[in-house]
Amino acid sequence: MPRKVDADERRRHVVEALFRVAVRDGLARASLRTVADEAGLNIGSLRHYFASQSDLMRFAMRAMLEQVGERMRHGLADLAGQRGAPAAQRIRTAGKLLGELLPLDDVRRAEVTVFLDFAALARTRPDLHDLADEAARGSRTAVRRILAYVTGLSPRARALDVETERLLSLLDGLGINAVLHPDLVTADDAVRVVDAHLRALAR
Amino acid sequence: MPRKVDADERRRHVVEALFRVAVRDGLARASLRTVADEAGLNIGSLRHYFASQSDLMRFAMRAMLEQVGERMRHGLADLAGQRGAPAAQRIRTAGKLLGELLPLDDVRRAEVTVFLDFAALARTRPDLHDLADEAARGSRTAVRRILAYVTGLSPRARALDVETERLLSLLDGLGINAVLHPDLVTADDAVRVVDAHLRALAR
DNA sequence: CGAAAGCTATCACAGCTGTGATAGAAAGGT
DNA sequence: ACCTTTCTATCACAGCTGTGATAGCTTTCG
Structure with a gap:
């Protein structure tokens, strides 16, 4: 062959x-x-x-999701070893980790840009539903784990329900706005916003 | 004629x-x-x-933006009269007002749904740039005014810069997620998240 | 009435799209 | 050498798209 x-x-x-x-x-x-x-x-x-076109689209999106997921998994693995670190440091590592979902360099900017189009497209494309759902669930559990790390709560804590949605939506909106309106929201702005959120959370 | x-x-x-x-x-x-x-x-x-197609698209988007803007203006006008209200009530009215940007009923759900597609499309369509920018700036100043009302700060206060971006991105992400994943984020969830954010802010 | 303006309807065309079918070229195993 | 599989390259077709042009209908004004 x-x-x-x-x-x-x-x-x-x-x-x-x-x-x-x-x-x-x-x-x-x-x-x-x-x-x-x-x-x-x-x-x-x-x-x-x-x-087919669907094949190409699905393969490309899968590749992107796995690329981001891989980075996230690496970062999350490092988290376990520093559970007793001081609050300031935990916030810093959490911020670094959440930054993987933001358009802070060309690679991540491309990811967020394409993901925006993909998410919008998937809404009316049944053959993309499963991937969009997988992405939504994956980012949710990742954010939830990071919140558990920052607050010291268990990842299963009920109190994390709204906080997870709050932080995840914040990240999504922030990334989208940074991509769509780079003159209004720079990469530094995005980092500052996430940092402010984490610091407010740690009180 | x-x-x-x-x-x-x-x-x-x-x-x-x-x-x-x-x-x-x-x-x-x-x-x-x-x-x-x-x-x-x-x-x-x-x-x-x-x-032309561009004409139709622009007209439809303009109509939508003005519809939302009109509702917002009405709500913001009522704000001036209650500047001395107790914190709990100000949070409630602020939440009600911000809810105009969330998919809490069929009308607003349609607005957010279409706006998501529109914003993504406008990125690569020069003839839609001005409308997308106008929408971005409009929602920013509206959110900033609401934040000024809640915190008691001046709308021009530097301290509102990151808070405005934080709340606006939260709203955008929340609306999008509620539209794209209604099984993961219900209308009630969205309201709860905004409420939690405002309460955390009032401290 | 007649003329003019607003409105409806249709045809044609070029440029896309995904996809089925098919024919050759290239390369490795036997 | 030959044969088989992988890979490359084209053609054809139906179904969209926006848009230009045009013809005919309808209503209202003078």
Whole structure:
């Protein structure tokens, strides 16, 4: 069975092309043809790796979610070892961790930008429902764990219900506004807002 | 100059049709043809009132922004008369007012839903930039005034900078999450979160 | 009445889209 | 060498899209 090219490598390459198109022109314009062009591939080749548009979209979104999830998991793992740290330091590490969900550099800016389009699109695309739900649940439990770390409460504490939703919505809105209105909300602004929230929470 | 039909009435009718399509299938599918069908009009008739797709889109968004803005203005006007009210009551009226930006009933749910699509679309559509900016600035000053009312500070106070961004992002994220994941965030949840934020703020 | 303006309806066209089908080229195992 | 599988490249088709042009209807004014 001949295989001169690494299929996984190719798929990654295509996903990167899709991201560039989506950031530049919007996810709606990331068609098979435009993505193939951006990747320097013929549409026939692209379709050899992705059977349909839905396949391509799902694969790309999965790749993004796993990329963010991986970073989050790494950060969360480090959390266990410093449960007794002073409040000021816990707030700092929590802020650093939550920053993974904010557009603080080009990579994360692209992630948030594409995710915004993706979330909006998934609302009316049944084939994307499961991924959108998975993302929503994943970010919720991550934020909840971070809140448990900051407050010292158990992750199962009822008191974290509204606080989780509060912080998560804050992060989502902050990221979106930073992406949509970079002149009104800079990366520094976003960090300041999260920091203020955590400090207010620690009282 | 013959005018058997009221043009403004017609335009409102078309905008309502656009909203129904956008809520149901997404703003991207609100084409001239689908909107004309939804409104029970021929595409030729529709194009007599809206010269281009951009015209239709801009008119519909303007109508929505003015609708929300009108409600906000009314609420903000009532605020001036109760500047000396007890904290608990000020929080309640502030919450009521901020609720105008949340999907707490069918009308506001439609507004937030369409606005999400609109904001995402405007990012890559130069002809919508001005409207998106106007909306962003408008909601910011409204939230800032409400915060001034709650805290007793001047609307021009530097201390309100981060608090405004914090509350506004919270509202945006909350509305979006309530629209995208109604099973995870109900209308009651949203109200509870805003209330918790305001109470934490009043300390 | 007649003319003019507002309004409705339809055709045509170019440019997209996803997808099915198919034909070659390239490469590795036997 | 040959054959099989992978991969690349095209063509064709139906279904959308916005938009220009145009013809005909309807209503109201002079």
